[in-house]
Amino acid sequence: MAHPSIQDTVLDFPILIGDIGGTNARFAIVVDSYAEPREFPVVQTADFATIDEAIQTTILDQTNIMPRSAVLAVAGPVDGDEIDLTNCDWVVRPKQMMAELGFSDVVVLNDFEAQALAVVALGEEHLEKIGGGVAETTGSRVVLGPGTGLGVAGLVHARHTWIPVPGEGGHVDIGPRTERDLEIFPHVERIDGRVSAEQLLCGRGLVNLYRAIGKADGKDAKLATPAEITGAALERRDDIAMEALDLFVTYLGRLAGDLGLVFMSRGGVFLTGGIAQKIVPALQNGKFRAAFEDKAPHSALLADMPVFVITHPMAALSGIAAFARTPARFGVETSGRRWRSR
The missing domain is CATH 3.40.367.20 (Hexokinase; domain 1)
Known part of the structure; x- marks a missing residue:
């Protein structure tokens, strides 16, 4: 595997981070590399037809901070431009998110990949x-x-x-x-x-x-x-x-x-x-x-x-935040799991 350059790994702030499981979805916004994530109330996946609707309604409509990037950890294998969750009806469509929610950069990880990152962040x-x-x-x-x-x-x-x-x-x-x-x-x-x-x-x-x-x-x-x-x-x-x-x-x-x-x-x-x-x-x-x-x-x-x-109630978000701040610290392979408008 070729080692990516710093330019290839860096994400533009603010960054929306999310941990999406079968029942609950947890979101936060990382404003810069020094700020603690700003957390939002836990979302019940059953309350929204799509993840895009949940992000728009519970995050973007509730803040004047407009994220430029997104790093999402989902409960299921990441494969292709339409990512099905294993125990939830939501489908993650990064290209659609970029078009409709305004992100210029979307990274999608496996939810337990984020939990693994949390192990060294906590x-x-x-x-x-x-x-x-x-x-x-x-x-x-x-x-x-x-x-x-x-x-x-x-x-x-x-x-x-x-x-x-x-x-x-x-x-x-x-x-x-x-x-x-x-x-x-x-x-x-x-x-x-x-x-x-x-x-x-x-x-x-x-x-x-x-x-x-x-x-x-x-x-x-x-x-x-x-x-x-x-x-x-x-x-x-x-x-x-x-x-x-x-x-x-x-x-x-x-x-x-x-x-x-x-x-x-x-x-x-x-x-x-x-x-x-x-x-x-x-x-x-x-x-x-x-x-x-x-x-x-x-x-x-x-x-x-x-x-x-x-025992941390938002452990995965801590792991995602650590990656979002300094991607080069972690050997996360983003090939086929990152979508950029530029």
């Missing part, structure tokens, strides 16, 4: 450690987050540059391991005959797991939403919910350990998103860490690998 005050040793300063890292779906991305350091590695790791296979797993998995809802990690490790995945436990045991699983299940489990008032959350953190630990091995994440494994933040007590009860480290013959390696929960 301070210790926004990290809750879940065991392990000391993170290596320039060690490789991996970030995963159960939310509307399950996002995964890596971050590697080379030639004095942090390079995010986007992907669709949330869709890897996940399977039973224990006798209890074998009782539950036949009742897990499948997509095209398979159980991917996202089928268990996201909001609807927690509901899927809760219902599967009820069916396996012949019990009435009455709760309907991730929030209800999480609340009942943490308050210890529903046995099925308690087991569902225990298994959720166990399966999350298994996958996080697998990804830690894939990336040899001596810089840490990072859990992000609202679900991880809400279940910190469950993540600290030992089951997550036991599953994370149970990777013979490399259990000792995993035991030393730190895990952190990112």
Whole structure:
């Protein structure tokens, strides 16, 4: 890959930055390379037919700052001039945005690529450690987050540059391991005959797991939403919910350990998103860490690998802002993902 020049990487201020997930979209404007991002209220994607309408109504109509550039991180693979979101009906059309919203430069990243950038943009005050040793300063890292779906991305350091590695790791296979797993998995809802990690490790995945436990045991699983299940489990008032959350953190630990091995994440494994933040007590009860480290013959390696929960509510925006201010600091490949009018 040829190294771009500073002129090729620089973005014109002000810059609209956005983190667009399946349920929520978060926006801010970076006025210059020194200013903190000016954040706007969180947008519910279901409230607007298109992303262009959401940006016009909730951002551009509410400020006299007119962004010249935009850096958007979206939940889905970036491919072509029409970018579909995986768990949302919005379609990002950069050329149309430039024509109708006035941008002269649009960069579109994967949402978990932005989460990976956030890992080096956030301070210790926004990290809750879940065991392990000391993170290596320039060690490789991996970030995963159960939310509307399950996002995964890596971050590697080379030639004095942090390079995010986007992907669709949330869709890897996940399977039973224990006798209890074998009782539950036949009742897990499948997509095209398979159980991917996202089928268990996201909001609807927690509901899927809760219902599967009820069916396996012949019990009435009455709760309907991730929030209800999480609340009942943490308050210890529903046995099925308690087991569902225990298994959720166990399966999350298994996958996080697998990804830690894939990336040899001596810089840490990072859990992000609202679900991880809400279940910190469950993540600290030992089951997550036991599953994370149970990777013979490399259990000792995993035991030393730190895990952190990112507690910043706008973590991805922090990562996008860091990139928007100084793109040359990061090895972000923008070929095929950047649209300019000049």
